[in-house]
Amino acid sequence: QVQLVQSGSELKRPGASVKISCKASGYNFRNYAMNWVRQAPGQGLEWMGWVNTNTGNPTYAQGFRGRFVFSLDTSVNTAYLHIASLEVEDTAVYYCAREVEAGPGIDYWGQGSLVTVSS
């Protein structure tokens, strides 16, 4: 069965960086793009962008260009989200979510990774 297993919670100081992992199993990793979605505390879902798992080419949503980087390690079927220069406002749960085969669309979600940014 399809599974997306994300790395655990992180507590960071403002200005630090964080890297979240998302390990996929149960399907051919390179056949499905990977999306990243943010959910701030008590708020809704916000699409951050997606990465083509075949080419590695990322696409970032308007509000996530600059400090956010999507990357892959296809040898271990894992997608990564790196956030630089963390701000308190980056405190959120970050989800990886698989793109459907004939997208656009999102089907399977990881369990989420909580990033807390606090001084």
Next chain:
Amino acid sequence: QSVLTQPPSVSAAPGQKVTISCSGSSSNLGKSDVYWYQQLPGTAPKLLIFDNSKRPSGIPDRFSGSKSGTSATLGITGLQSGDEADYYCGTWDSSLREWVFGGGTKLTVL
């Protein structure tokens, strides 16, 4: 301010039916299929409906979806306490070239 508009909350008694609306525009729901997600408290979103009205394997037929023009609707019949959750609609916006979500609707089963 979300691109797709949902009511913040809906409620109904156990066993009853409820509908959740999702309103968009010609650049999103007017062109692309709608997806619906259920987010139980403290958990990740889960796909409920794809391609406007299709249910993934394992989703009971108490959940249904429809789309007309620039609006979509999620219906839930035979409400159960376990249906209490936040529900989100989502679709592709061809003008923004981004995936967009509604603001979410909190369902309370009275």
